[in-house]
């Protein structure tokens with residue numbers, strides 16, 4: 001049984017304290033921590049109890065740098081299809097050979113979804129949020145790097161990462177020890193379209 005007020009406060013502290021971390025220490029994330037993150041991920045709700053997720057864990061900065069280098073021209077090409085997405089700052093950033101889309105994090109966990117499962121995308125994103133909240137509770141930082149997806153879903157890259165044809169990469173999440181103050185970003189107040197109460 002989950003009791004106490006204290007647990008509730010801790011839970012909300014995690015929700016309110018989580019933020020996307022883009023600056024990491026060199027310290028590696030250990031195997032036990034990664035197991036805990038995966039355990040949190042697979043506890044997410046899953047439509048029709050299908051559990052359509054599977055995970056790729058990359059703990060090698062060299063591999064991450066080469067994936068980042070592969071991803072950058074694809075990001076620019078994709079953004080050119082929708083010019084409102086591509087501004088000059090973005091172009092300069094992705095053209096810069098020193099810019100790493102994984103922000104030099106030591107670990108990337110890619111949540112992959114089984115595409116024959118009708119709600120695989122929703123399930124994977126719920127697993128992603130569980131994982132990021134667990135990371136925050138464990139003193140780890142995280143950030144979704146959706147920009148990596150065009151590269152991660154290239155046939156050659158899927159083969160390299162042993163992502164079979166049944167799966168697609170859905171949620172790439174970097175993990176590491178933050179090298180920044182963990183001040184959460186702000187949000188607008190919830191927009192309530194309708195609230196119906198009994199008369």
Ligand SMILES: Cc1cc2nc3c(=O)[nH]c(=O)nc-3n(C[C@H](O)[C@H](O)[C@H](O)COP(=O)(O)O)c2cc1C
Nearest residue numbers: 018019020021022143144145146147148184185186
């Ligand atoms: C679907 C999705 C894709 C995202 N992709 C990227 C990304 O490619 N690179 C990045 O730096 N941040 C990415 N983010 C992080 C958002 O920029 C971040 O969540 C947002 O600015 C709010 O900040 P916060 O997470 O610190 O509250 C992504 C977030 C989501 C939910």
